[in-house]
Amino acid sequence: MHYGFAIDQQRCIGCHTCSVACKIENNLPDDMWWNRILTDGGAEMDIPAGEFPNSTIEYVPLNCQHCENPACAKVCPVGATYRDEETGIVRQDADKCIGCRMCVAACPYTGVRSFNWEEPQFMLGMDLGDEDVPPHQKHTVEKCTMCYQRVAKGHEPACVPACPGRARIWGDLDDPESEVSKLIKSRSVKQLLPEKGTKPSVYYLV
Numbered sequence: 090m091h092y093g094f095a096i097d098q099q100r101c102i103g104c105h106t107c108s109v110a111c112k113i114e115n116n117l118p119d120d121m122w123w124n125r126i127l128t129d130g131g132a133e134m135d136i137p138a139g140e141f142p143n144s145t146i147e148y149v150p151l152n153c154q155h156c157e158n159p160a161c162a163k164v165c166p167v168g169a170t171y172r173d174e175e176t177g178i179v180r181q182d183a184d185k186c187i188g189c190r191m192c193v194a195a196c197p198y199t200g201v202r203s204f205n206w207e208e209p210q211f212m213l214g215m216d217l218g219d220e221d222v223p224p225h226q227k228h229t230v231e232k233c234t235m236c237y238q239r240v241a242k243g244h245e246p247a248c249v250p251a252c253p254g255r256a257r258i259w260g261d262l263d264d265p266e267s268e269v270s271k272l273i274k275s276r277s278v279k280q281l282l283p284e285k286g287t288k289p290s291v292y293y294l295v
Contacts, residue, residue: 091157091177092235093262093290095269095278096150100256103128103135103148110251111152114218114236118209118225123233124152124248125200150257152248153201153233154281154289155179161192161202170230177262177290178235188228197285202232218247262290 103126111117111124129147130138137146159179161170169185170192172178193202209225216222221238225231236246249259260269269292276294283289 090175090264091262091290092240092259093155093177093269093292095258095272095292095294097254097256097258097272097294098147098149099294100254101126101148101150102254102256103146104253106251106253107150107248107257110247111233111236114239114247115222115234116211116216116218116225117231118205119212121203121209121231123201123203123231124150126150149293151198151201151281152291153179153235154198154287154291155233155235157288157290158286160195160197160285160287164191164195166191173237176235176237176240178237178240179232180234180237181230181232183223183226183229183231186226186229188230190230192230197282197287202230205229205231 105126108122108124108126112122117123127149128134128136129149137144139145155178159172162172167185167187169182171180173180190204196202205225205227208227219238239246245259249257258269258272260267262270264270272294273292278292279295280289280292
């Protein structure tokens with residue numbers, strides 16, 4: 090089994106609903122986002138490329154790419170970052186993490202990992218999201234887990250059903266009959282930084 094995403098850039102409207110759903114489901118600390126919506130060519134989020142009237146905007150949802158050949162796992166000295174061979178999900182074990190940030194340096198996808206420099210702070214005085222989400226810890230690296238706690242129960246990652254444009258499709262890339270596999274085969278696709286040899290499990294439908 091090899092879980093992955095297909096992200097339909099023709100359907101993505103840049104609403105950030107997936108980012109918020111991820112933040113709530115995983116009880117993310119203040120100022121931390123595992124899933125961001127970038128724009129190709131713009132200097133900031135939601136900024137088009139080019140000059141009016143010849144400007145264009147292309148939304149690029151970005152989270153951990155859950156690579157088949159993850160550079161992060163190769164450099165982690167304690168095995169805190171590893172690829173789960175049963176699901177293909179690249180996981181992060183906060184209890185093992187020693188805060189060296191080697192994984193951050195090795196990952197070619199800038200910004201998909203965050204570091205808790207201090208004790209995590211939260212806006213509300215209560216935990217949000219799934220009760221099986223591991224606690225966030227000081228001096229540890231964090232990233233998208235593909236909502237492993239939901240996947241283990243047979244559910245999709247929280248970002249998928251939350252998307253109002255149905256731009257995010259998730260499933261087993263090893264199953265040729267899965268919706269995600271059929272879309273990847275039938276549409277023009279691209280992956281981020283394929284030249285790095287990481288073999289991302291996220292496909293962008295263009």
